[in-house]
Amino acid sequence: MRISLSAAQREAVESLGRPVLVTAGAGSGKTRTLTAKIAYLVGDLGYDPRRILAITFTNKAAEEMKSRLRQITGRPPQDFPWVRTFHSACFQILKEYCEELGYRRPLTIHSEYQQKVTLKKVLAQLDLDSKYLAPLRSAISRAKNSEDPRGYLAQANRIPRRLEALELYNEILAQHNAVDFDDILGLTRDLLARNEAVRERCRHLFDYVLVDEFQDSNAVQCRIMDLLVRDGNLTVVGDDYQSIYQFRGADPSHFIHFPKTYPNAHVVRLEENYRSTRPIVAAAEALIAHNAHRLEKKCFSRRDGEPVEVREFLSDEQEALWVADTCRNLHETRGIPLDRMAVLYRTRFCSMVLEQAMRRRGVPYKMMGGRGFFERREVRDLNAYLLCAVNPRDDVSLEQILNVPKRGLGTGTLKKIFAIGGSGTPLREKCRRALERGLLSKKAARSLREFLDLLEELRGLPPASALQRVVEACGYEAYLRQISTDEDDFTARMENIQQMLHAASQAPDLETYLEECALVTEEQDDGDDGYGVRLSTFHGAKGLEFEAVFVIGLEEGLLPHWRSLGASPRGGSGVGAEGEEDAPGLEEERRLLYVAMTRAEKQLYLSHAKARKGDLVRPSRFLAELPEEHVRHRSW
Numbered sequence: 001m002r003i004s005l006s007a008a009q010r011e012a013v014e015s016l017g018r019p020v021l022v023t024a025g026a027g028s029g030k031t032r033t034l035t036a037k038i039a040y041l042v043g044d045l046g047y048d049p050r051r052i053l054a055i056t057f058t059n060k061a062a063e064e065m066k067s068r069l070r071q072i073t074g075r076p077p078q079d080f081p082w083v084r085t086f087h088s089a090c091f092q093i094l095k096e097y098c099e100e101l102g103y104r105r106p107l108t109i110h111s112e113y114q115q116k117v118t119l120k121k122v123l124a125q126l127d128l129d130s131k132y133l134a135p136l137r138s139a140i141s142r143a144k145n146s147e148d149p150r151g152y153l154a155q156a157n158r159i160p161r162r163l164e165a166l167e168l169y170n171e172i173l174a175q176h177n178a179v180d181f182d183d184i185l186g187l188t189r190d191l192l193a194r195n196e197a198v199r200e201r202c203r204h205l206f207d208y209v210l211v212d213e214f215q216d217s218n219a220v221q222c223r224i225m226d227l228l229v230r231d232g233n234l235t236v237v238g239d240d241y242q243s244i245y246q247f248r249g250a251d252p253s254h255f256i257h258f259p260k261t262y263p264n265a266h267v268v269r270l271e272e273n274y275r276s277t278r279p280i281v282a283a284a285e286a287l288i289a290h291n292a293h294r295l296e297k298k299c300f301s302r303r304d305g306e307p308v309e310v311r312e313f314l315s316d317e318q319e320a321l322w323v324a325d326t327c328r329n330l331h332e333t334r335g336i337p338l339d340r341m342a343v344l345y346r347t348r349f350c351s352m353v354l355e356q357a358m359r360r361r362g363v364p365y366k367m368m369g370g371r372g373f374f375e376r377r378e379v380r381d382l383n384a385y386l387l388c389a390v391n392p393r394d395d396v397s398l399e400q401i402l403n404v405p406k407r408g409l410g411t412g413t414l415k416k417i418f419a420i421g422g423s424g425t426p427l428r429e430k431c432r433r434a435l436e437r438g439l440l441s442k443k444a445a446r447s448l449r450e451f452l453d454l455l456e457e458l459r460g461l462p463p464a465s466a467l468q469r470v471v472e473a474c475g476y477e478a479y480l481r482q483i484s485t486d487e488d489d490f491t492a493r494m495e496n497i498q499q500m501l502h503a504a505s506q507a508p509d510l511e512t513y514l515e516e517c518a519l520v521t522e523e524q525d526d527g528d529d530g531y532g533v534r535l536s537t538f539h540g541a542k543g544l545e546f547e548a549v550f551v552i553g554l555e556e557g558l559l560p561h562w563r564s565l566g567a568s569p570r571g572g573s574g575v576g577a578e579g580e581e582d583a584p585g586l587e588e589e590r591r592l593l594y595v596a597m598t599r600a601e602k603q604l605y606l607s608h609a610k611a612r613k614g615d616l617v618r619p620s621r622f623l624a625e626l627p628e629e630h631v632r633h634r635s636w
Ligand SMILES: Nc1ncnc2c1ncn2[C@@H]1O[C@H](COP(=O)(O)OP(=O)(O)OP(=O)(O)O)[C@@H](O)[C@H]1O
Pocket: 004, 005, 006, 009, 024, 025, 026, 027, 028, 029, 030, 031, 032, 033, 239, 242, 273, 274, 275, 542, 543, 544, 598
């Protein structure tokens, strides 16, 4: 099968022999072009698909790309082992060479939960208030994604003793023979940069490198890419207008300066938008033109359509009811399926009023980006058993399940166990010593012995059997009944376990299963399934498209968000006269609105209320930047 391509898309596909930068607008077929290029390399030019590294933004996008490649080339997904996210690709390298960095095999990845538990311990050891947990976690994450982590952290002066905290945190990770999500990139960069033999071996793994969503790459990712590419065999694709992860360290300047970094680069522009109508594209273009930092391109659409509608409401409740009514109306009068409509908002709290309105009006809806699957309690608990089986030094996981479900190890018993040995003694060892020394009651000792034996037994089992064994041996179902709020909650949790069993049955061994879990932990659950209007944050809607889109809450303080401007919640102190605001922050907020607007194919509604959460608010300044000829204003 061949994909039909425009002349510009074909130019991007067939350009070889030097680095290619595809700078493209929203809905211009970026992913389509990248997939077509891989198919071209493999099908037309005879490249070995196993030697093509193609980086996607999410694991889901990697799966979609492989399934698309199967349709086009007829080759199964396992023929494309290097279609992966940056983290997943780097972890393949890191786990192979981890001994060079002083780790043992298997190297494990600490999840968000494990990271938080460890950081709480760090704060306690340094006598720091627990209020520093969130700021410390994000500062460490950003530091690890920068070129100079200690230098970066030194500036985060809101957090006392932060450099010591970083050191202690890294020490604990090393004791657990684990890395965190951000280390995966930083350590791979260090490995490739400092170890010439490893670098050469890794560079010769790939004949061609492609990167999707390049605008959201950070400094470390760009450096890794640079270290892996040979002979200019590189194509990056992206849209700097859609860079919305600066708060996480992404830096669109790598994209913007690509032609400077690679002076022989071939730049291809994809400017035709195949998704949205002309008024939508024109409105989004006019908005983004207010950003000073961007690569020039002229996006257009050939499809006619209705103007973008801007609505004003008295309150957020009124806005939400109108959205619910209009969704129903669009469904009944125009036949638009509810799951082809989306309501998008800047921050999560906006969804509460919306959900109430949807329920009142009986409009089915589906929240996107809820708690990630792997962060749910039952999933976390059961995986912790497997983590302990694989890594006897994973104290965080062991502590988590030592008495879950309850196995008669009371607080007194646990205290005795924890007191054995020094802080460097692994918890598993402490448990063993407690048994040897006969410190526990008969009942507690029997229970602990059974628990440790179970962990040993799990080691040798295939992943699905290991999970099943934990559920049975620990009476996990009965435990879930106790903690579930009602029958529906219990059923949902049991379904999650079924889902885990299915995922586990696809993995060849425990290590691979756990690695895959850890690598998707950071991704949001996208709520693909189920019928109903999609409710999502702007960030969660990245890459998606809907026939009708409602962008709500276009008010100062919410968009641009006060935090992005360095202001206070009510817009008071912090922001001075115009020009004093944080310009990069403001530009990122504008890009966020650009992303939200360009999700719409045919209908786009932008709305704001005069009062939100009971506070009086002003319309967003971005509304005044939209072109009058493509906008229709309506008030309540
Ligand atoms: N040459 C083409 N002919 C017809 N339709 C196309 C063409 N290229 C892309 N499309 C369609 O345009 C829509 C947008 O494509 P795609 O999702 O790949 O764009 P994108 O650039 O990744 O979008 P965004 O960055 O906004 O998420 C899709 O529905 C796709 O099928």
